[in-house]
Amino acid sequence: MISYFNDYANLCFEKFGDRVKYWITFNNPWAVAEEGYETGEHAPGLKLSGIGAYKAAHHIIKTHAKVWHSYNKTWRNKQQGMVGISLTSAWGEPVDLTSQKDIEAAERYVQFYLGWFANPIYSGDYPEVMKNYVGRKSAQQGLGMSRLPTFSVQEKSYIKGTSDFLGLSHFTTRYIIQKNYSALKGPSYHTDRDLVELVDPKWPDPGSKWLYSVPWGFRRLLNFIKTQYGNPLIYVTENGVSEKLQCIQLCDEWRIEYLKGYINEMLKAINDGVNVKGYTVWSLLDKFEWNKGYSERFGLYHVDFKKGNKPRYPKASVHYYKMIICANGFPNPREVKSWHQKAIETCSITNQLLAADPLTTHMEMVTEIVVPTVFTLCILISAILLMFLLRKHN
Structure with missing residues (x-):
């Protein structure tokens, strides 16, 4: 798979490298490994508890390094681009x-x-605490070697430093307490950590069941990265919040508050000296979300998937985020307050347009369903009549 993926990456460099200058080898490999090979919640749906996720992650890391070296050796001088990886962390x-x-x-x-992914890329090996805990639990389970794979000396040297920038996806925070899990329960990534995750009931939870709004955690994570990995160049590739309600929510004030809080904490981190170069809100449009499909909406624009032309409707957060971009931050409280007011006015107008939309929907149904059906029936009736006339003539 490492070689196959490298072939694919080189094809991408060859075809698009004259225009694409920022490459992300893998996005959110934690979810790919843990939810694809540990819990089986995501594709390919394998429940290889305590083993599969570590093996998948191991190959992802080695694959990322190989692609980085391929670009560095063959394409960098000609294309002048950058190759990184995008990691997710609360x-x-x-x-x-x-x-x-x-x-x-x-x-x-x-x-x-x-650290599972960042430490090998920036330091050459898995975090010591991870090696110690997985190794000890493996020994207690009677295994002759750790369930966490090991890198050879050559692999450590090959992997270390293979990132021109760090992509970071961040959404939420957890309170953590120590808890010792018995190794007799069997191998598990989650029990290997010996901890429990908690949430504060006062934290806003506007979206997905796992996503609580805790802006101050963003600044602390960014400073952790600065200290832990030598202050790398960071592009925030995903930061945002979904919608819990299934009805259309264009006046998404909770998203405005979320973005205001998190972007402010990122700006504070930049003042702390963290090397954040760019930020991308998550997401421009409603999109297919892992195994949730379109049941969770993250977009600044609402997409009506039931209609043939998939119309898009701007939410209040569109106007608000546009103002943040124009000002490159938050200029003063009075102006920011006016942003909020204008954003709500904008979504109210759009809501009025949606209220008048049933007629449009009816016309689309007539055009897309009724007319073709009637046309088909006419053809069938004509064919039957023709057969009847021919048989009568014979």
């Missing part, structure tokens, strides 16, 4: 800041999440 905050066990558990949470 922030882990100790429940008790005076408890050393909780502090260590919170860092372990981030190391098993972000």
Whole structure:
């Protein structure tokens, strides 16, 4: 698979490298590995608890490194582009800041999440805490070697430094406490960590069941990356919130508040010296979300998938985010307040257009369904009449 993926990447470099200057080898490999090969929630749906995710991640990391070296050797001088990887991570905050066990558990949470992929790329190997915990649990389970694969000396050297930038997807935070899980329960990525994730009931939860709005965690995660990996160049590739309600929600004030909070914390991190170069809100349009399909909506624009032409309707967050982009931040509280007011006015107008939409929907149904059906029936009736006349004539 490593060679196949490298062939695919080189084909992409060859065909599009004259125009594409920023390449991401893998997006959210944590979800690919953990939910594809640990829990089986995502494709390919394998439930290889405590084993599959580690193996999948191992091959993803080696594949990323091979692609980076391919670009560096063959294409970089000609195309002058950059190759990175986009990693997803929540922030882990100790429940008790005076408890050393909780502090260590919170860092372990981030190391098993972000460090799992980032540490080999920036330091050459898996985090020490990850190797220790998985190795110890494996030994307690009677295994002769750790369930976490190992890199050879040559592989460590080959993988280290294979990133021109770090793509980062971040959405939420968890409180973390220490909890010792018995190894007798069997192998599991989640119990290998010896911790429990908690949420504060006061945190807003406007979207997916896992996505709570905790802006301050973003700044702490960005500073962790700065300290842990030598302040790499960062592009925030995904940051945003979904909608819990199934009805059309164009006046998405919760998304406005989410973006305001998280972008402000990112700007604070930049003032802290974190090397954030760019930010992309998640997402421009409603899109197919893993195994949730279109049941969860993340877009700044609502897409009506039931209609043939898939019309798009701007939400309030469209206008608000547009103003953030124009100002490259938040100029002053009074102006930001006016943004919010204009955004709500805009979505109210769009809602009025939607209210008048049933007539349009009816006309589309007539055009797309009724007319073709009547036409088909006419052809069938004509064919039957023709057969009847021919038989009568004979």
